[in-house]
Each structure stands twice: as structure tokens, then as C-alpha cells.
Amino acid sequence: MDKAEVEQRVKKVVCQVLNVSDDMITPESHFVFDLGAESTQSVELVAAFEGEFKIEMDDEAALAVDTVGAAVDFIAGYVK
Amino acid sequence: MTMTAAPSTDATASSDFENHPLQSVFAPKSVAVIGVTPTPDTVPYDIFHNILTSGYRGTVYPIAPGKRNICAVKAYRYVLDIEDDVDQAVIVFPANVVERALEQCGQKGIKSAIVISAGFREVGAKGLVREKRLVDICREYGISMIGPNCLGVINTDPKVQLNASFARKMPDEGRIAFLSQSGALCTAVLDYAREKGIGFSKFVSFGNKAGVTEIELFDYLHNDPQTDVILLYLEELRDGRGLIEAARRVTRGDNAKPILAIKSGRTPQGADAASSHTGSLAGEDPVCDAVFREAGIIRVASIEQLFNSAILYAYQPMPSGDRLAIVTNAGGPGVMATDAAVRVGLSIPRFNEDTTAKLKAALPATANVKNPVDVIGDARADRYGAAVQAVLDDPNVDQALVILTPQSMTDIDSIAKGVCQLHETASKPIACSFMGAADVGSGIHLLQKSHIPHYILPEWACEAMADVQRIRHWREQPIGDIEALDVDRATVESILSSADEGYLSEDRSLSIMGAYGLPVPAHRLCTTADQAVAAADQFGYPVVLRVISPQIVHKSEVHGVALDLASADAVRAAFDEMWRRVSELMPEAEITGLLVRPMIPDGYEVILGAKRDPSFGPTVMFGLGGIYVELFKDVTFGLAPLDRHTAARMVQQVKACRLLEGARGRVCSDIEGIQDCLVRVGQLINDFDRILELDVNPLIAGPMNKGNMVADVRIRLAGV
Numbered sequence: 001m002d003k004a005e006v007e008q009r010v011k012k013v014v015c016q017v018l019n020v021s022d023d024m025i026t027p028e029s030h031f032v033f034d035l036g037a038e039s040t041q042s043v044e045l046v047a048a049f050e051g052e053f054k055i056e057m058d059d060e061a062a063l064a065v066d067t068v069g070a071a072v073d074f075i076a077g078y079v080k
Numbered sequence: 081m082t083m084t085a086a087p088s089t090d091a092t093a094s095s096d097f098e099n100h101p102l103q104s105v106f107a108p109k110s111v112a113v114i115g116v117t118p119t120p121d122t123v124p125y126d127i128f129h130n131i132l133t134s135g136y137r138g139t140v141y142p143i144a145p146g147k148r149n150i151c152a153v154k155a156y157r158y159v160l161d162i163e164d165d166v167d168q169a170v171i172v173f174p175a176n177v178v179e180r181a182l183e184q185c186g187q188k189g190i191k192s193a194i195v196i197s198a199g200f201r202e203v204g205a206k207g208l209v210r211e212k213r214l215v216d217i218c219r220e221y222g223i224s225m226i227g228p229n230c231l232g233v234i235n236t237d238p239k240v241q242l243n244a245s246f247a248r249k250m251p252d253e254g255r256i257a258f259l260s261q262s263g264a265l266c267t268a269v270l271d272y273a274r275e276k277g278i279g280f281s282k283f284v285s286f287g288n289k290a291g292v293t294e295i296e297l298f299d300y301l302h303n304d305p306q307t308d309v310i311l312l313y314l315e316e317l318r319d320g321r322g323l324i325e326a327a328r329r330v331t332r333g334d335n336a337k338p339i340l341a342i343k344s345g346r347t348p349q350g351a352d353a354a355s356s357h358t359g360s361l362a363g364e365d366p367v368c369d370a371v372f373r374e375a376g377i378i379r380v381a382s383i384e385q386l387f388n389s390a391i392l393y394a395y396q397p398m399p400s401g402d403r404l405a406i407v408t409n410a411g412g413p414g415v416m417a418t419d420a421a422v423r424v425g426l427s428i429p430r431f432n433e434d435t436t437a438k439l440k441a442a443l444p445a446t447a448n449v450k451n452p453v454d455v456i457g458d459a460r461a462d463r464y465g466a467a468v469q470a471v472l473d474d475p476n477v478d479q480a481l482v483i484l485t486p487q488s489m490t491d492i493d494s495i496a497k498g499v500c501q502l503h504e505t506a507s508k509p510i511a512c513s514f515m516g517a518a519d520v521g522s523g524i525h526l527l528q529k530s531h532i533p534h535y536i537l538p539e540w541a542c543e544a545m546a547d548v549q550r551i552r553h554w555r556e557q558p559i560g561d562i563e564a565l566d567v568d569r570a571t572v573e574s575i576l577s578s579a580d581e582g583y584l585s586e587d588r589s590l591s592i593m594g595a596y597g598l599p600v601p602a603h604r605l606c607t608t609a610d611q612a613v614a615a616a617d618q619f620g621y622p623v624v625l626r627v628i629s630p631q632i633v634h635k636s637e638v639h640g641v642a643l644d645l646a647s648a649d650a651v652r653a654a655f656d657e658m659w660r661r662v663s664e665l666m667p668e669a670e671i672t673g674l675l676v677r678p679m680i681p682d683g684y685e686v687i688l689g690a691k692r693d694p695s696f697g698p699t700v701m702f703g704l705g706g707i708y709v710e711l712f713k714d715v716t717f718g719l720a721p722l723d724r725h726t727a728a729r730m731v732q733q734v735k736a737c738r739l740l741e742g743a744r745g746r747v748c749s750d751i752e753g754i755q756d757c758l759v760r761v762g763q764l765i766n767d768f769d770r771i772l773e774l775d776v777n778p779l780i781a782g783p784m785n786k787g788n789m790v791a792d793v794r795i796r797l798a799g800v
Contacts, residue, residue: 020146024157033177034157036145038117066176 001079006053007072013048014068017041027069035068045071053079102292102300104192105224106235106282108167110139111244112159112190114181115173115197116150123196124172125150126246127232131170134243134250141166143181159184168192170232170244175199178228179213186221193218193291194244195228201288202229211290218291225291226284231263234283237306245285254279255308255394257301259294261315263287269313269383277528278387281306295319295326302330302337309394311386312341312377317368320695324375324719331376331554338393338551340378340386343368370717370733371696374726376554378547388533388540389547395531396509401478402549403429404542405471406452408483409459409490413515414452417483417538424546428452435474442466457487461494468499472508479509481541486519496523500530511545513538560723565763568595576770581799585628587675589793593776596764598757600790603677609655613648615676622646622679625654627662631669633794638665644679651676680789684739684749685778688757690720690765692772698765702758704736705778720762727755727762740781749781753788772796 011025018035031037031045046062049055049071055078065074097103113128120126131140132151142150145157156162159169159181169185171178175197185193200211211228218225226233232245236253243250247270256278260266263285273280281304284297294312301307310330317323327339343365372379380386404426408414418428428451431439439449443463448454453471455463464482471477482499486492492514503510511533514520527534535541572595575588584592587605594600604615605628616623627640635641639661642654655674662671687705692698700722703715716733718726731737731754742748757779765771774795781788 018146024146030177030180032115032174033180034145036117036147036157038119038122039174 003072003076006076006079009052010049010068010072010075013045013052014071017045017048025068027067027072029068030066031068031071032066049075055079097303097305100300100303101224102192102296104167105194105226105233105292106242106300106304107237107240108138108192108242110141110164110166111136111168111170111242112141112143112156112162112166112185113170113172113244114143114159114185115171115177116142116144116147116155118144118147118150123246127170127172127196127244130243130245130247130250135241136243137239137241138167139164159188159190162188166190168194168244170194170196172196175207175210175228179210179217182214182217182223182225186217186223189221190223192224192226194226194230194232195287196230196232196246197227198229200228201290211288215290223291224296227287228290229263230287231260231266231285233285234280236280236282245283247283249274251283252277252279254281255306256280256311256390257282257284257304257307257309258311258313259284259286259297259301260313261286261289261294262313265313265383272383273387276387276391277525278391281308289318293319295322298323298326298330298339302335308337309390310337310339311390312339313386314341314343317343317695320368320371320693321697321719324371324696327372327375327377328559331551332559336555338378339376340380340389340547341372342380342383342386343372366713366715367693367696367699367717370730371699371719374718374729376551378550380547384540385543385547388535388544391531392509392511392533392541392544393548393551395533396479396511397507398552399478399509399545399548402426402545403476403478404545405429405431405474405477405480406483406538407455407464407467407471407480408452408485409455409457409464409487410483410485410515411448411454413483413485413513413538414454417481417513417542418452420539420542421481421545424542425549426542426545429474429476431471431474432476435470435476438470438473439467442470457485458489460489460491461498464495465498465502468502468510472502472506472510477508479511479545481538481545482510482512483538484512484514484520484523486514486516492520492523493526496526499532500526503530503532509545509548511535511541513541557729558725560725562721562723563759565597565760567597567760567763567767569767571595572764572768576768576797579797581797583630583633584795584797585630585672586626586793587628587673589774589795590790592764592795593790593793596760598760598776598790599753599788600793601677601680603675605673605675606655607673609652612655612674612676613651616645616648616651619676619678623651624677624679625651625658626675626677627658628672628675629662629666629669630672632662632666638662638669680780680791681782681786683780683782683788684736685791686736686740686754686781687715688754688761688776688779689715690761690771690774692765698762700730700758700762700765702730702754703734704739709777718758718762721766722759722762724755724759727758730758731755747783750784750787751781754779754781757788770798770800772798 065071116128117124142155144155147155149155169190171181178197200207235242266285404421447456513535514523524534590600602619606612622644625642645651685706689701698720700718700720714734716730718730740749776793778791780791
């Protein structure tokens, strides 16, 4: 899976979990500051990414990821 | 929907107050809550909801990225998206994005921020770095920041009505301001106050106080026309000196307002390293106690006492004296109240003839018409009313305490209403103690509605009255100017320039004391017995020999002190013996010489000390001296430099003062001379930063006509 596909699917998950529109999301978007993620939604995002990409991530490291771009890079490391 | 209604301005308030930098904290015209979420029962939601529903007279904006609205109010993604000006931001984002939010606040021109979020200094080094970045942003943009890690701010002023906190309910309006470093305590206090019918003017949880501290808040509340009393709960002192200076401005002079404080959790910083008497005695709370007292801060031990005293001051006139009349329907509580009153320093006056006649006319023959007045168990409202009115009219009475125990015929509510009516026209304070719980409940409620202080126990009423007396005395007591003393500063500079870190030798310490005008004995450092005999011949017998060595701190333990040497032969023998024994006991000690000085005549041993306190800076200590100083701890403290009035009060504050004043027919000591020594010691530690601690222990307090003398002194220096 190439990085562009990872990015597209990450955006899709973010839109679904945080209930935000696609045009709000850029690689620099901060889940909390820019997209309004509540603390429980961070956990939901991790679970949703794992479901979307059929991967199992390190929880602590995954929860430390705070922007969309960093999430793409983090997940790309699992799916390559 | 946007909630809009600009707060009206108080035409009578001074323009200075209206322009105070903290007005944007307490009376913002608009507030943005940054980081709001739509989930009830979370801090971000509840704060926004509280502002929206507390009756806030300004405009409130939710900043909630990705949300169209919160509680039907249009939401914004960023504070920068708001078109209108915003006065205040309440930041509820997690700690890791607060910095970004605050930066945007600065760009938006917002002048105050309440940072509710936790995760800063209180969590360790990483949090402290985060907190410092917030401080930098506030400095760059001129933002007044409350917090982080706090409950928020409440202003009950009807023109503002701001509840920017996550407290469950808006408190009632009142004349008391409450400041707290602990957020959790705030919620408990609000609940407690609601139960007691106590209202607030301002309520501030200032958390980590990275921006606005209690010092700036004092200044604001001093000028706040809604506030009469300031209550403070403090855990950590960062600028003790600044706090004291601010408190003095608030608690004295025109528009004086009392400050009552709970100070908890003071760590004995530096005390473990201090080996002097002053160090070990000063490391704990007594310094804070004494210094607060000298700043007019009434330090109390509990929340109960804090409010007991505050409601009495806030809602009753200031009594002109300490004379208390007690009216009771039960003898036992009357006696207990009398005991308590006397114990805390109130007086129980005799009534004049007119009052006694009125009481006799109004009360049954079995009643006690002396103070405390016992109206007898079957008293009803008429009897209580007549007795309370009579004692309040007595010119020998400054205040009254009404005690009630619920007996079968006691018409509790009528008695309460009668007291309320008297209170409306009384020019003297009235406090009540309706003892019990269930039966007296409705009566207590009536009293509280009329702002008549009520106390479950009469002893608490007496303690509150004593606190009000302290406030009165503080306002009346003189504080002088710091004098320019005639001292030989150059000599001290010269000695210190050649001295290393650690303890200074006794001969040089004595020279420093002499240079600052303290009475020191003639002394000479001798390295031979012949020199010692020559010195003794010159000073006159008897003399004292004392070993001088940088390695020897406690001379007596190595036989380094010889007293009462009455002849040249005795001096010679003692010199040789001391040198030999000290060399044997401490072969590693380098003996500089033996100090010869005259014997000092007997007198009371007192201690004068000075120490650099980590919170308050240079402080001075005074107390009973000698070998029992740490046993009795009969000491007090003051901030250096001292004025003479403060020095006089310090001497008065210790129990040993009664000895100095000539107890049991003894000759009065030179108290004025002791005060002069205290002022000079205060000047010395204030002038020289390298002096960490000094002990004059003992200063021998001689009779008034002979004066005092420094018998021993130790000075500890910091490195260059």
C-alpha cells in the first residue's frame, strides 16, 4: 500500500470518528487543536485505524501521535 | 446564536479601578472558551455551560473545532475566527495544546486568560517547561493569566455575573473575596459557604500562579468596591517579601481591608542545612506566623475559623474595644463563653448602674444581671430583647454575644427575629450561638439571612471576635520608618572580603558586631600565655578564655572555654591547659589563638538571630536565649530591616519579656537596648548578602542602668 492510499484512508477514518469534513484536514492538522478530538476520541481513532488497516499498533506510541501527517507516517510503518 | 449583552459600567467606581489590568479577568465584556466539547459532565463543557447559565452579562464564544454549535451557541474553530474583539479566554484544552491556544489569544489581542488545564508545573520538569512557555507568551502579548491548573474565576457582581469555573453552582453575592491555590478546596468551600448562607464578591482559584499571583490579586481586591474581606488559602510562597509588602498596603491606611489566610504545606527549606539556633528555629512555620502578623495577615488554622472571622468582620461594625457582653439562657454555656473570651484576650466588663437597673427591671429575680447575663431557661423573646438592648446600650460594652439553648418553652424563631430587629439599629457588633442542631435550625437560618454571624459553639464566636480585635489593633499600631543607622560598614566589608564560606571566627564576628554598634566586650586574640596575661591586666579581672579555631564550632565540647579567671597565674595556667587539651581532643583543629575578654556580669540570657529565609529573605529572631533556646522555643521573628516599633513588638511577643520587665521584684532589664540591638542586627543582615545566618546567643540583658553585652556570636557566610 503506498503512502497516498494510507493518507486517503486515514482522512476517511478521521472524518468518520471526529465527525469533521474532509476539507478541514491537512497533514498538519492537530487532532485536538484543529479537529476538536476529545480524549475518548483519541482511543476511538486508534481502534478505528487498526480496524481500517488490519494492524495492531503499540497503544502508547499510537496515542502520542498528534497530527494527521504523523498518523499517516506511523501507520505506513505498519502496513509497508 | 450568540449570547450578547455588554456589562454595564458602574458610574460610581473610580476610573483607576475600571482601568485596573485585572478588570479583564473579572469583568470581561466577552469571553471565548477555548477547547469546548459537546459532552456534558466534562470540564470543557461544564465551564462553557456555567458561563452561559450563570447570568453572564457579556458575550460568550465557544471555540470547538469541528462543531457547528455548543448549547445552541455558534461555535468557532479558532479564536482568530471571531470577528469581534474578545476580552478573555478560558482555555480548557489538554496541556499539550494550551500553548498554541494561548499564542492565538495573543494574536487576537485578548488581555486575560484563565488556563484551567492541568499538566504543567505540578507534574514535574516537562510540565514546568510547558508552563514557562505560557509565561513567555503572556509576557510577549501582555496577557494576564490565571492558572494553569485551576478551577477558574467567579465574579458575583450583578453587573458581570461571571462563573468561569467548573464549580457546580454560582455562589450568592457577598462581600468576601476568596483566593485559593487549591482548586479542589474551592469546590468544598463553595458548598460549605452555601450551606452557611455566605456569599462572595470574587472567587478565584489561581492554581500554579504562573501569571497572576496572590500579590496582584490583593491589589485588585483592595480597590474592588464589592469586597470588604479577603480570604486566602495558600500552599506555596514564591515571593514572600512581595506578599508581605502587598498585604501591608491592603490591611492598613485608607480603605483598609483585612486578609485572613490559611497557609499550609510550608516546607522547611534550608533548615536541614542550618546548624545555628536561628536556623533550626526559623526553618518552620513560626517565621511565617510572625511575618504574617507583621503584615496584618490574620493567619488561621481551618476553613471554619476562616469564615467564622470573615463573616463577623464583613457583616458587623468594627467594635471600638475588646469588651464583650454575654446574654444567655443557660449558665454553663455562659461560663464557657466567659472562659473562652478571657482566654483569647477579650474582656468581660462590669455593667454600669443604669444597665443593671434596666436588667433588674426586665428579668426575674433569679436572673443574673451581671456579665454574663443569665436570662434564665424559661426566657422568651421579650426577655432576650430587653437584655440584649440593655447591654448594647451600656457604654462599657463594645459587642454582644447572644447564647441560646433550646428548652421546651424557648421560642427560638421569635428570639432570632428579635435579635435581627435589634441588629438593624445597633451600632455595635452582635454574634449569636444558638446551641444545638435540629431544633435551632430555623432560628439560625433567620439570623444568617440577616447577616448576623452565628456560631455552633460560643467559643468559636469568641475566637472570631478576637480575630477582629487583631485586625483593629493592627490598624492602630504604629509602624515606623527604617532609620539610617550610624554603622561602620567599611570594617564589615573589609572583614568579609578576606573571609571564606562557612563560620567566621569569634574575634572577627565580635568585630562585625562592634562595627554595627552592638555592645561587645573588649577582646584580644592571643597566641601566647604572656599575651593573654597582658590582655587580662588591661581589661581587668576576672576574664574568660575561649579557643578560636575554624574547625571548632562548639567550644565547650572540647574544653575550649575557661571562665572567671581572677588572676594572672590563673590566666597563664588556663591558657596552657586549654591549648594542650584542645590539641589532644581535636588534633586536626588548627588553633588560631585563644580569645581573652572580661567576664560579663550576670543577667538574663536572650538570643538575637538573623537568617535568610527562602521565602521572606532576611529575617530577625528574638527570644529567650542560652542553652534552653531550642527547648522552650520562646522566640519570634521579624522582617529585616526592622523599624523600632516592630523591634519593640518583637520583644513584647515572647514570654521572657516578663522577666526582662522585672517580674517578681527583679530589676528591669535594658529593654530599649535590646530593641536597638535587634534593629542593628536587622540592618546588618540586610546590608550584607553574604551573611546567611547569625546568632548572638546569648546577649546578656543587664539592668537598665548598666546595659547589655554580647557574650557569644556566630556568623555563617555564603561563598563569594
